[in-house]
Amino acid sequence: MELHIMRNRLQRGRDHKAQAGKLLYAVPFGYVILPNDEIAFDPDEQARGVVQLIFDKFAEIRTIYGLFHWLIQHDIQLPIRPNGGANKGQLEWHRPSICTLAQTLRHPFYAGAYTDGRRPTDPKRKFSSGKSYKPWVPMEQWKVLIKDHHPAYISWDQYLNNRKQIEQNRNEPGSSGVPRKGAALLPGILVCGNCGRHMQASYHASGMGHYACNRQYVEGTEPRCYGLAAKSLDELVAQQVLRALEPAALELSIKARADVEHERQRLDQHWQQRLKRARYDAELAERRYQEVDPAHRLVAATLEKRWEETLNQQRQVQEEYERFVRAKPVQLSADEQTRITALASDIPALWNAPATTNADRKQILRCLVERVVVHVRCDSEYVDTTIHWAGGFESQHEIVRAVGTYAQLRDFDALMNRVVELREAGHAAPEIARRLNAEGFSPPKRRGEFTSPVVYQLLKRRGLIGDERSHDELVGKNEWWLTDLARKLTMSHLKLRDWAVRGWLHGRKTPLQGRWIVWADKDEVRRLRKLLADSRRGVNTYTSELKTPKKRPVAK
Numbered sequence: 001m002e003l004h005i006m007r008n009r010l011q012r013g014r015d016h017k018a019q020a021g022k023l024l025y026a027v028p029f030g031y032v033i034l035p036n037d038e039i040a041f042d043p044d045e046q047a048r049g050v051v052q053l054i055f056d057k058f059a060e061i062r063t064i065y066g067l068f069h070w071l072i073q074h075d076i077q078l079p080i081r082p083n084g085g086a087n088k089g090q091l092e093w094h095r096p097s098i099c100t101l102a103q104t105l106r107h108p109f110y111a112g113a114y115t116d117g118r119r120p121t122d123p124k125r126k127f128s129s130g131k132s133y134k135p136w137v138p139m140e141q142w143k144v145l146i147k148d149h150h151p152a153y154i155s156w157d158q159y160l161n162n163r164k165q166i167e168q169n170r171n172e173p174g175s176s177g178v179p180r181k182g183a184a185l186l187p188g189i190l191v192c193g194n195c196g197r198h199m200q201a202s203y204h205a206s207g208m209g210h211y212a213c214n215r216q217y218v219e220g221t222e223p224r225c226y227g228l229a230a231k232s233l234d235e236l237v238a239q240q241v242l243r244a245l246e247p248a249a250l251e252l253s254i255k256a257r258a259d260v261e262h263e264r265q266r267l268d269q270h271w272q273q274r275l276k277r278a279r280y281d282a283e284l285a286e287r288r289y290q291e292v293d294p295a296h297r298l299v300a301a302t303l304e305k306r307w308e309e310t311l312n313q314q315r316q317v318q319e320e321y322e323r324f325v326r327a328k329p330v331q332l333s334a335d336e337q338t339r340i341t342a343l344a345s346d347i348p349a350l351w352n353a354p355a356t357t358n359a360d361r362k363q364i365l366r367c368l369v370e371r372v373v374v375h376v377r378c379d380s381e382y383v384d385t386t387i388h389w390a391g392g393f394e395s396q397h398e399i400v401r402a403v404g405t406y407a408q409l410r411d412f413d414a415l416m417n418r419v420v421e422l423r424e425a426g427h428a429a430p431e432i433a434r435r436l437n438a439e440g441f442s443p444p445k446r447r448g449e450f451t452s453p454v455v456y457q458l459l460k461r462r463g464l465i466g467d468e469r470s471h472d473e474l475v476g477k478n479e480w481w482l483t484d485l486a487r488k489l490t491m492s493h494l495k496l497r498d499w500a501v502r503g504w505l506h507g508r509k510t511p512l513q514g515r516w517i518v519w520a521d522k523d524e525v526r527r528l529r530k531l532l533a534d535s536r537r538g539v540n541t542y543t544s545e546l547k548t549p550k551k552r553p554v555a556k
Helices: 002-019 046-061 066-075 098-106 156-168 213-217 230-291 297-327 332-346 346-353 358-368 412-424 429-438 454-463 468-474 482-489 493-502 522-536
Strands: 031-033 039-042 079-080 091-092 114-116 122-126 144-146 190-194 200-203 207-214 371-376 383-388 392-401 479-481 504-508 516-519
Touching: 046 066, 046 079, 046 098, 046 156, 046 230, 098 156, 098 190, 114 332, 207 230, 230 297, 230 346, 230 358, 230 371, 230 383, 230 392, 332 516, 412 429, 412 454, 429 454, 479 482, 482 493, 482 516, 493 516, 493 522
Parallel strands: 190 371
Antiparallel strands: 031 039, 079 091, 114 144, 200 207, 371 383, 383 392, 479 516, 504 516
């Protein structure tokens, strides 16, 4: 009982100290605790510079993985002061890790905020090792949050933006994810206008991208959302983005030069600090060696070895710095300035340059576009597109997608009427094809233009060519030439013939070069329309009722 009371008192004392912002076991790297228990920036200039560089580069790169690789590429290490051991409190330089960077960017301490209870112990769960389970909890569940508690590297708003960016980088529903190397430009920001879900990108063996809404798979419902090929939509959005950037070309070219020079200056400053530290370590080792009594041979030998090590380290850092300067001089040359200005001024050329990756294009696009909403219909090749720009502006557009059949064309009736009109005017198939192309008509799947064979098939749909009409005596009551019934149902005659072969409607071949005659009364026509409606929705498992034809009456 007394032990329980003592534990409660200790917990209350701990909570009271946390509420006052004075419960501190350690501070993140970049900070130190002074003898009077105050919190201050690390006194080492290079340590402070590296911490600030981490936040500045994340604001530019926007991904933890990208930041990690940038630090590794430029050999920038993290300033760590151990909390225990022989080197407690001594500044050490450690290789960055993704885990450490993630904790740094998520830590409110760098925004000048004191917190407690970000990872409370869950008494109901333990790891197999016996350690307590401490899950991260949302900000509103933190026990203590005191802003402006100590000096800050970043503002509170920047901290919130970093958290939001990290959450958006997750590959989860509702998040935009990280731009990847796939050819499709809009994964993560493309939204289905029918249900509001993010559309997913997939790629065919040819490398062509396709966007699809996966609502039916997630909810197990009938397909009501449709996809589209990526090419036409990506071209529209890229064109609009380049048009938006065009007025700022001069400003961007100046900014690009300034950014390159600024980054090189910061890297040069970091190298100068490393050189200064290496010289200081070598001079300190030399002084210690010079001050030792020569009679203490073992001590002198150890200090001499340490001096040689620091001299080698200084020489190595100097050589690495010289390689850095040769590869990236601090000041841009005249040729580099001209190239940067030319590329930044010609934004389309920069966009299409071989060195510009798909991930780069997506990153540029996301700086201007928050999301793109498309309304795709199964019975139309036209897609209403809304671009939601950063800053709140919206622009409305319409693109033409590839569809599978003529029946899915919005202007199918107008197309067929025009074909009939041109045929009745006495034009042959080549001339009809030429006029349809000139007037802006397009065949399904957006594969090229109308040709004579394509027009020939359309003329057969209307019965304007072929020899069926001279053999109408073969057609009985409620019987149709297959092409006539296909025209009645507004569907492909090839699909209808496939249904006849499968036994989904009554039909027979005729001696006329494989021409088919099919039987369908009013009830059968209604059944076939329902079957066609399911087919257009993409349903592949039709009910046996829709696939079974009505029993045909016996002819008297």
